[in-house]
Amino acid sequence: MNPKAISQQSLFIPYRGGQLHLRHIAPKAQHTNNTPILMLHGAMSNGRVFYSDSGRGLGCFMAAAGFDVYVLDTAGRGLSGPRVSRGFELGQGEVIREQLPLVHDYILSRHPLVDKVHWCGHSWGGVLMASALVRHRDLQQSVASLLTFGTKRTIKIRSVRKWLMVDLFWNRVAPALSFFQGYLAADKLGLGMDNESRASLLQSIDWVRGDWVDHDDGFDYAKAANKTLWPKTWFIAGHKDKVLGNPSDVKDMLVECGMNSPKYTLLAKESGYLYDYGHADMLTHGQAVDDHFPQIAHWYQEA
Secondary structure (H helix, E strand, O other): OOHHHEEEEEEEEEEOOEEEEEEEEEEOOOOOOOOOEEEEOOOOOOHHHOOOOOOOOHHHHHHHOOOOEEEEEOOOOOOOEOOOOOOOOOOHHHHHHHHHHHHHHHHHHHOOOOOOEEEEEEOHHHHHHHHHHHHOHHHHHHEEEEEEEOOOOOOOOOOHHHHHHHHHHHHHHHHHHHHHHOEEOOOOOOOOOOOEEHHHHHHHHHHHHOOOEOOOOOOEHHHHHOOOOOOEEEEEEEOOOOOOOOHHHHHHHHHHHOOOOOEEEEEOHHHOOOOOOOOOHHHHOHHHHHOOHHHHHHHHHHO
16 A cells, blocks of 8 residues: 555544544545544554554555545543543543434544444444444444444453453453543553543443443433444454454344344454454454455445
8 A cells, every 4th residue: 555645634523622533545536425434542542553654554545445534532632621530520422412322423534425433443442333323323324334343342251361351351440440540541551542531431331241221311321222324334353353352242242232234243263354353453463464354344345
Protein backbone atom coordinates (compact mmCIF):
# COMPACT_ATOMS: atom_id res chain seq x y z
CA MET A 1 0.00 0.00 0.00
CA ASN A 2 1.37 3.36 -1.06
CA PRO A 3 0.89 5.98 1.72
CA LYS A 4 1.09 8.70 -0.92
CA ALA A 5 -2.12 7.36 -2.46
CA ILE A 6 -4.20 8.48 0.52
CA SER A 7 -4.86 11.70 2.40
CA GLN A 8 -5.61 12.17 6.09
CA GLN A 9 -7.25 14.98 7.98
CA SER A 10 -8.69 15.50 11.44
CA LEU A 11 -12.32 16.59 11.72
CA PHE A 12 -13.94 17.83 14.91
CA ILE A 13 -17.62 17.59 15.82
CA PRO A 14 -19.01 19.74 18.68
CA TYR A 15 -20.22 17.55 21.53
CA ARG A 16 -21.36 18.46 25.06
CA GLY A 17 -19.19 21.57 25.27
CA GLY A 18 -16.19 19.73 23.87
CA GLN A 19 -15.47 18.00 20.59
CA LEU A 20 -15.26 14.53 19.09
CA HIS A 21 -12.28 13.79 16.88
CA LEU A 22 -12.87 11.96 13.62
CA ARG A 23 -9.91 10.97 11.46
CA HIS A 24 -10.85 11.05 7.79
CA ILE A 25 -8.66 8.84 5.60
CA ALA A 26 -9.47 8.94 1.90
CA PRO A 27 -8.09 7.92 -1.51
CA LYS A 28 -6.38 10.86 -3.23
CA ALA A 29 -6.90 10.14 -6.89
CA GLN A 30 -10.08 8.10 -6.76
CA HIS A 31 -13.55 9.57 -6.58
CA THR A 32 -15.96 6.72 -5.95
CA ASN A 33 -19.42 6.26 -4.55
CA ASN A 34 -18.23 3.45 -2.28
CA THR A 35 -20.06 3.29 1.04
CA PRO A 36 -17.91 5.02 3.71
CA ILE A 37 -16.58 3.10 6.71
CA LEU A 38 -16.77 4.14 10.39
CA MET A 39 -14.22 2.51 12.71
CA LEU A 40 -14.40 2.40 16.52
CA HIS A 41 -11.71 1.46 19.05
CA GLY A 42 -12.15 -0.56 22.23
CA ALA A 43 -11.53 0.05 25.95
CA MET A 44 -8.27 1.72 27.09
CA SER A 45 -7.67 2.60 23.44
CA ASN A 46 -8.28 5.19 20.75
CA GLY A 47 -8.55 5.43 17.00
CA ARG A 48 -4.82 4.97 16.45
CA VAL A 49 -5.35 1.21 16.53
CA PHE A 50 -6.70 1.61 12.97
CA TYR A 51 -4.23 4.05 11.40
CA SER A 52 -0.87 5.82 11.55
CA ASP A 53 0.51 8.99 10.01
CA SER A 54 2.86 6.86 7.90
CA GLY A 55 -0.07 5.03 6.29
CA ARG A 56 -0.15 1.77 8.20
CA GLY A 57 -3.28 0.13 9.62
CA LEU A 58 -6.61 -1.16 8.38
CA GLY A 59 -8.04 2.35 7.97
CA CYS A 60 -5.24 3.38 5.64
CA PHE A 61 -5.41 0.09 3.75
CA MET A 62 -9.13 0.51 3.11
CA ALA A 63 -8.65 4.11 1.96
CA ALA A 64 -6.03 2.92 -0.54
CA ALA A 65 -8.62 0.37 -1.72
CA GLY A 66 -10.99 3.21 -2.59
CA PHE A 67 -13.04 3.83 0.56
CA ASP A 68 -13.57 6.94 2.64
CA VAL A 69 -12.69 5.86 6.17
CA TYR A 70 -13.64 7.69 9.37
CA VAL A 71 -12.01 6.67 12.65
CA LEU A 72 -13.67 7.92 15.84
CA ASP A 73 -12.01 8.81 19.12
CA THR A 74 -14.83 8.52 21.64
CA ALA A 75 -15.27 11.39 24.10
CA GLY A 76 -12.14 11.98 26.15
CA ARG A 77 -9.87 9.69 24.12
CA GLY A 78 -7.31 10.39 21.43
CA LEU A 79 -7.77 13.91 20.09
CA SER A 80 -11.32 14.27 21.40
CA GLY A 81 -11.66 16.81 24.17
CA PRO A 82 -11.77 17.39 26.99
CA ARG A 83 -9.53 14.45 27.88
CA VAL A 84 -10.57 11.75 30.34
CA SER A 85 -9.41 12.95 33.75
CA ARG A 86 -10.70 13.34 37.29
CA GLY A 87 -14.32 14.48 37.15
CA PHE A 88 -14.96 13.09 33.65
CA GLU A 89 -18.44 11.59 33.99
CA LEU A 90 -19.31 10.15 30.58
CA GLY A 91 -19.56 6.37 30.21
CA GLN A 92 -20.31 3.83 27.53
CA GLY A 93 -24.00 4.75 27.48
CA GLU A 94 -23.22 8.10 25.89
CA VAL A 95 -21.24 6.39 23.14
CA ILE A 96 -24.20 4.12 22.35
CA ARG A 97 -27.02 6.62 22.68
CA GLU A 98 -25.35 9.84 21.50
CA GLN A 99 -21.87 9.65 19.95
CA LEU A 100 -22.32 6.86 17.41
CA PRO A 101 -25.64 8.21 16.04
CA LEU A 102 -24.18 11.74 15.91
CA VAL A 103 -21.06 10.69 14.01
CA HIS A 104 -23.01 8.35 11.73
CA ASP A 105 -25.33 11.19 10.65
CA TYR A 106 -22.33 13.52 10.22
CA ILE A 107 -20.67 11.04 7.83
CA LEU A 108 -23.87 10.67 5.81
CA SER A 109 -24.10 14.46 5.53
CA ARG A 110 -20.65 14.49 3.91
CA HIS A 111 -21.64 11.82 1.38
CA PRO A 112 -25.02 12.81 -0.11
CA LEU A 113 -24.81 10.16 -2.84
CA VAL A 114 -24.90 7.25 -0.38
CA ASP A 115 -27.47 6.32 2.25
CA LYS A 116 -25.52 3.87 4.39
CA VAL A 117 -22.26 3.55 6.35
CA HIS A 118 -20.22 0.43 7.09
CA TRP A 119 -19.39 -0.05 10.80
CA CYS A 120 -16.17 -1.67 12.01
CA GLY A 121 -15.22 -2.17 15.67
CA HIS A 122 -12.25 -3.56 17.58
CA SER A 123 -12.79 -5.40 20.87
CA TRP A 124 -15.24 -3.52 23.15
CA GLY A 125 -15.89 -1.07 20.32
CA GLY A 126 -17.76 -3.87 18.56
CA VAL A 127 -19.95 -4.34 21.63
CA LEU A 128 -20.81 -0.63 21.67
CA MET A 129 -21.60 -0.67 17.95
CA ALA A 130 -23.80 -3.75 18.29
CA SER A 131 -25.58 -2.09 21.23
CA ALA A 132 -26.24 1.07 19.21
CA LEU A 133 -27.70 -1.02 16.39
CA VAL A 134 -29.94 -2.89 18.81
CA ARG A 135 -31.17 0.34 20.37
CA HIS A 136 -31.67 2.58 17.32
CA ARG A 137 -34.02 1.23 14.65
CA ASP A 138 -33.10 4.02 12.24
CA LEU A 139 -29.48 2.86 12.35
CA GLN A 140 -30.60 -0.65 11.43
CA GLN A 141 -31.79 0.86 8.15
CA SER A 142 -28.66 2.90 7.43
CA VAL A 143 -25.76 0.70 8.58
CA ALA A 144 -24.55 -1.36 5.63
CA SER A 145 -22.50 -3.92 7.57
CA LEU A 146 -20.94 -4.71 10.95
CA LEU A 147 -17.38 -6.05 11.06
CA THR A 148 -15.71 -6.75 14.40
CA PHE A 149 -12.29 -7.91 15.60
CA GLY A 150 -11.98 -9.78 18.90
CA THR A 151 -15.40 -8.62 20.05
CA LYS A 152 -17.15 -10.33 22.96
CA ARG A 153 -19.71 -9.13 25.50
CA THR A 154 -18.98 -11.74 28.17
CA ILE A 155 -15.79 -13.57 29.15
CA LYS A 156 -16.68 -17.11 30.17
CA ILE A 157 -13.41 -18.89 29.47
CA ARG A 158 -11.40 -20.01 32.48
CA SER A 159 -7.61 -19.87 32.78
CA VAL A 160 -4.93 -18.51 35.08
CA ARG A 161 -4.25 -15.74 32.59
CA LYS A 162 -7.92 -14.78 32.49
CA TRP A 163 -8.05 -14.73 36.31
CA LEU A 164 -5.03 -12.40 36.45
CA MET A 165 -6.09 -10.07 33.64
CA VAL A 166 -9.85 -9.90 34.20
CA ASP A 167 -10.91 -11.22 37.61
CA LEU A 168 -8.01 -9.69 39.53
CA PHE A 169 -6.88 -6.61 37.63
CA TRP A 170 -9.89 -5.41 35.62
CA ASN A 171 -12.57 -6.32 38.17
CA ARG A 172 -10.70 -5.43 41.39
CA VAL A 173 -7.47 -3.47 40.97
CA ALA A 174 -8.66 -1.16 38.19
CA PRO A 175 -11.79 0.03 40.07
CA ALA A 176 -9.65 0.72 43.14
CA LEU A 177 -7.18 2.75 41.09
CA SER A 178 -10.01 4.67 39.44
CA PHE A 179 -11.52 5.44 42.85
CA PHE A 180 -8.35 7.19 44.01
CA GLN A 181 -7.44 8.74 40.64
CA GLY A 182 -10.98 9.59 39.56
CA TYR A 183 -10.35 7.63 36.33
CA LEU A 184 -8.10 4.80 35.12
CA ALA A 185 -4.81 6.30 33.90
CA ALA A 186 -4.17 3.35 31.60
CA ASP A 187 -1.62 5.09 29.37
CA LYS A 188 0.60 6.23 32.27
CA LEU A 189 0.45 2.75 33.80
CA GLY A 190 1.38 1.16 30.49
CA LEU A 191 -1.90 -0.77 30.35
CA GLY A 192 -3.31 0.59 27.11
CA MET A 193 -3.24 3.32 24.49
CA ASP A 194 -5.58 5.65 26.37
CA ASN A 195 -7.33 6.36 29.65
CA GLU A 196 -10.69 5.00 30.77
CA SER A 197 -13.38 6.90 32.63
CA ARG A 198 -14.55 5.40 35.91
CA ALA A 199 -18.09 5.16 34.54
CA SER A 200 -17.03 3.22 31.43
CA LEU A 201 -14.81 0.94 33.51
CA LEU A 202 -17.52 -0.01 35.99
CA GLN A 203 -20.19 -0.37 33.30
CA SER A 204 -18.03 -2.66 31.18
CA ILE A 205 -17.25 -4.82 34.23
CA ASP A 206 -20.98 -5.23 34.87
CA TRP A 207 -21.66 -6.20 31.26
CA VAL A 208 -18.82 -8.72 31.05
CA ARG A 209 -20.03 -10.42 34.23
CA GLY A 210 -23.77 -9.95 33.94
CA ASP A 211 -26.75 -8.71 32.00
CA TRP A 212 -26.74 -6.66 28.79
CA VAL A 213 -28.82 -3.82 30.24
CA ASP A 214 -28.25 -0.06 30.03
CA HIS A 215 -27.01 1.38 33.32
CA ASP A 216 -28.71 4.74 32.79
CA ASP A 217 -32.23 3.88 31.72
CA GLY A 218 -32.55 0.09 32.02
CA PHE A 219 -32.92 -0.59 28.29
CA ASP A 220 -32.69 -4.38 27.79
CA TYR A 221 -30.29 -4.89 24.89
CA ALA A 222 -30.38 -8.69 25.15
CA LYS A 223 -34.15 -8.75 24.74
CA ALA A 224 -34.11 -6.26 21.87
CA ALA A 225 -31.25 -8.04 20.07
CA ASN A 226 -33.49 -10.89 18.99
CA LYS A 227 -35.80 -8.40 17.25
CA THR A 228 -32.99 -6.47 15.59
CA LEU A 229 -32.67 -6.26 11.82
CA TRP A 230 -28.94 -7.00 11.64
CA PRO A 231 -26.93 -5.91 8.59
CA LYS A 232 -24.39 -8.10 6.84
CA THR A 233 -22.11 -9.19 9.68
CA TRP A 234 -18.57 -10.59 10.04
CA PHE A 235 -16.97 -11.46 13.38
CA ILE A 236 -13.20 -12.09 13.30
CA ALA A 237 -11.27 -13.77 16.14
CA GLY A 238 -7.56 -14.42 16.67
CA HIS A 239 -6.14 -17.86 17.47
CA LYS A 240 -3.72 -16.40 20.05
CA ASP A 241 -6.39 -14.15 21.59
CA LYS A 242 -6.81 -16.23 24.73
CA VAL A 243 -8.58 -13.76 27.04
CA LEU A 244 -9.80 -10.41 25.69
CA GLY A 245 -11.43 -11.85 22.58
CA ASN A 246 -11.28 -15.59 23.05
CA PRO A 247 -12.86 -17.31 20.02
CA SER A 248 -15.37 -19.15 22.23
CA ASP A 249 -16.53 -15.87 23.78
CA VAL A 250 -16.78 -14.26 20.34
CA LYS A 251 -19.04 -17.13 19.25
CA ASP A 252 -21.14 -16.68 22.40
CA MET A 253 -21.86 -13.09 21.39
CA LEU A 254 -23.03 -14.23 17.95
CA VAL A 255 -25.53 -16.53 19.64
CA GLU A 256 -26.69 -13.84 22.08
CA CYS A 257 -27.29 -11.34 19.27
CA GLY A 258 -29.39 -13.82 17.31
CA MET A 259 -27.82 -12.78 14.00
CA ASN A 260 -28.92 -14.43 10.76
CA SER A 261 -26.04 -16.32 9.09
CA PRO A 262 -23.18 -14.14 10.35
CA LYS A 263 -19.72 -14.79 8.93
CA TYR A 264 -17.12 -15.98 11.43
CA THR A 265 -13.37 -16.27 10.80
CA LEU A 266 -10.54 -17.54 13.00
CA LEU A 267 -7.22 -15.96 12.08
CA ALA A 268 -4.93 -18.96 12.49
CA LYS A 269 -2.33 -20.87 10.50
CA GLU A 270 -4.57 -23.92 10.70
CA SER A 271 -7.22 -21.89 8.84
CA GLY A 272 -4.79 -20.98 6.07
CA TYR A 273 -3.55 -17.62 7.37
CA LEU A 274 0.10 -16.60 7.60
CA TYR A 275 0.11 -16.13 11.36
CA ASP A 276 -1.71 -17.02 14.57
CA TYR A 277 -3.02 -13.54 15.42
CA GLY A 278 -3.74 -12.09 18.86
CA HIS A 279 -6.08 -9.42 20.19
CA ALA A 280 -4.24 -6.32 18.95
CA ASP A 281 -1.97 -7.58 16.19
CA MET A 282 -4.88 -8.78 14.05
CA LEU A 283 -4.97 -5.06 13.19
CA THR A 284 -1.33 -4.08 13.62
CA HIS A 285 0.76 -7.05 12.45
CA GLY A 286 2.94 -6.38 9.40
CA GLN A 287 1.67 -9.52 7.63
CA ALA A 288 -1.98 -8.46 7.87
CA VAL A 289 -1.73 -6.37 4.68
CA ASP A 290 -0.90 -9.52 2.71
CA ASP A 291 -3.18 -11.82 4.70
CA HIS A 292 -6.71 -10.90 5.83
CA PHE A 293 -6.78 -7.19 4.93
CA PRO A 294 -7.30 -7.93 1.20
CA GLN A 295 -10.14 -10.30 2.12
CA ILE A 296 -11.77 -7.53 4.12
CA ALA A 297 -11.46 -5.10 1.20
CA HIS A 298 -13.10 -7.65 -1.10
CA TRP A 299 -15.92 -8.20 1.44
CA TYR A 300 -16.59 -4.46 1.61
CA GLN A 301 -16.56 -4.15 -2.17
CA GLU A 302 -19.24 -6.84 -2.40
CA ALA A 303 -21.39 -5.46 0.44
